[in-house]
Amino acid sequence: MATVTTAAPRIAVPGVLKHPVLRKLLLLALAAAVLVPLANARWASGSWPAALTVDFSDQLTKASVWIIDNRDSHPLFVYFFGHISNAVVICVRAVYLVLLAAGWAGVTAAASLIAWRVAGRRLAAGTGAAFLACGFLGMWIPTMQTLALMVVAVLASVVVGALLGLAAGLSDRMDRILRPVLDTMQVLPAYAYLLPVVLVFGMGVPAAVLATVVYAAPPMARLTALGLRGADKEVLEAVESLGATARQRLLTARIPLASKELLLGLNQTIMMALSMAVIASVIGAGGLGDRVYQALGSVDVGAALAAGIPIVLLAVVLDRVTGAAGEGLGEEPQPNGRARWGYALAAAVVVAVAGRLAGRLDWPDTWTLNIAEPVNRAVDWMTDHLYSGVPVIGGTADWAAHFTTWVLDPVRDTLQWLPWWSVLLIVAALAWLIGTWRTALTAVLAMTAIGVLGVWTPSLDTLSQVLAAVAVTLLLGFATGIAAARSDRVERLLRPVLDVFQTMPQFVYLIPVVALFGVGRAPAVAAAVVYALPAVVRITTQGLRQVDQAALESARSLGATPAQQLRQVQLPLARPALLLAVNQGVVLVLAVVIIGGLVGGGALGYEVVAGLAQGDLATGLVAGAAIVCLGLMLDRVTQPTERRAKKGA
């Protein structure tokens, strides 16, 4: 979801690089020759030396106890956090009551009419169908609860994001200060900060909304800043020469010019907020996420899917509608646009009132489809027949066992066997080769922080899972992406599948992956691959398709076979996109590490989940911080510097 689909051109000639590479390596070797014996003499241990760790658990535990003891009386809570919390509750309640009062007919009508005005007839029909489907699945009330939560969370995220983006877009200094903050907000696993948010704002909806803001505001902020910075210089100068004040310039020129980016920001924010809807259910936010989560308790994939589908439908509808709105921006406004909005509004009100008068506010109980049973039967059949004893290829459980023994174990054992300083050296070398000394420094510091936090061993375990998952994702993703780039038909068929993969709450496929791969790290890797694959496929396809047609033509005229074209023209030219795909693969895989903890992945993911489950601030936050550091390090090691300057969302 947090995918960047803009690929910047990269000008790097390997021949010229050779020299600096050698120089960098030599310098690093020199530094290592001096530092390693020193470090080794003092702290000679394979794992991170205990002398170099700082234990924060005491302070963190004290902090959480202090919050619990003072929450009902301290002015900070009574006069500040308490009001925020109550305001959130009141807003969500207001939206919820409006949605209930409109009834199912009114809500469906209003949603389709808005879609009609913003995005045209086809999407209007789709929106209507999506809402009706939520009803048919027996999920009307939970859908409305989630929708109420989403409306408030998205509005808050947009306001916060736009304000941050405004600051970053207008001032270079703020931009520099905010960038790492936004990075952290996005990489920090939501699970890790759920507990502090819960402690401060109270269980349930307020905490859910605020946690969502933390997660969903960054894309809005980034795209706002990008839009403001990208505004056409000439237009700005023209406006300035007309004697406009700074504020007029901003309101009349810069913001309208950035409206495309603003809408894209809104779109990204909505998608990210929806993906939080399920995670927020573990702190009692209610709605669809809670239904998914409760279904898990009785190991009922069908029921989880019935609650997961409305989330997917909401996500797809909102994505398409806001996307269409963004595309329609540059066009001439229709002559009687305002009148049509009027009609739409009137029609929605008529339907709502009619529904009310007919006494049909609640979704009729008899109008539901039970999909849980057939789905469960399908899942049972699949796991019965694939789990083990399949002739020749062996069952999924055997694959998982082989994958664990032959791939995960060796990678983990190697990483954990490497002396700590050599891990730092490898990280430094990789980051320096692909970036500057600054990138290398950041990466090494991130790795050092992991050691200092005292979670070196579990972090390397997590790292080994991430590396394995990324490798599998890239293998599958590149292959699928190439196929999709060569055939429009494949791409069309893939699109809905990728949409579902990307928006289906991960909780839904938790049980199927365990049923197929058994408890352990293998299902964790499988879950991560499912989640990260769509982005990698999309970026690869787009990158390959954008390859200069002229270059392809000339290759073809020289008689290159399709395979040669792919290998010698398309892949090299699409390199920036492929690198971006690697980077996004890493980031997304890391986002699912927590889910891995729920299926036996152990390591950091488990610790974060355990921290929340046991109300243990220290365990959860430290493991969460380690995941952030891993993310930072992996990002620096996989992302060439010149792109970062142009990175959008």
Next chain:
Amino acid sequence: MRLRTRRTRASRTTAVVAGVSSLALLTGCGAADMTKQASPFANAQGAKTVTLSVQSWVGAQANVAVAQYLLEHELGYRVDTVQIDEVPAWDALSQGRVDALMEDWGHPEEEQRYVKDKKTIVPGGDLGVTGHIGWYVPTYFAKQHPDVTDWKNLDKYADRMRTAESGGKGQLMDGSPSYVTNDKALVDNLDLDYQVVFAGSEAAQITQIKQFAKEKKPFLTYWYSPQWLFKKVPMTEVKLPEYKEGCDADPEKVACAYPHTPLQKYLNADFAKTGGEAAALLKKFKWTTEDQNEVSLMIAEQKLSPEEAAKKWADSHESTWKAWLS
């Protein structure tokens, strides 16, 4: 120039003041009471509602399903349920975000804090069900190798319990991180050739147990009763060194079995006072392990919705729940 900056600053201040005051208006001026925070979805459309917390295991779902059914059909309440882990549920209960917790397995620290010190939570009495945690092997395996049911013989079977995850040792599968467990210490202190593998969630653990059972494979798992899965996959408890009062006081040195715990209910203090018929019903709610398992099995195995399961049970056990209403 100066004039303009001052004006913008003034208008910015106005905006801030307006924002803050509207926030204050919205929430009611003055102090915000953090101890009274009902769910925004409660009391919608003027119905009297109760919010119950559900824990992830099916037994807890069964309690809530039956309580919900009776509250809705006998007393005319609307019931909201939210699923939360145990420790956060105590926090939510203290703030009034949920009204009752139907099944607690013992959280002395939270009891001290909320029941004794802050008095925001009151005990709601016994649930009538006794909980017990232990180590279990499948009965089909125990029948073939009767001596596996004593911890002293576990090492003999370690290599049969081996999986890819357990790294050369036998696998002892643990479940959700929210459950009370001493297993790591137990394995160390009893010097067993086993590795604790955390399934990470009960759903994952049940799925894995079912897969093992389908293939009649031996396994060793942390499990607990009452639990509906025993009806599907019969399991036999492995005898650990006997539990004595206080033998689990030091989490590092535990070398004894888990205790038998009479499960408890807890209510939010305000709700207990003002909750009327609903609070009275929840306080009197008391049933047997068999009752709970009956409902659990309907939910988890026959895939009935909790409501249907509760209705089925209520229809055939009228005398039991009639007593809770009086």
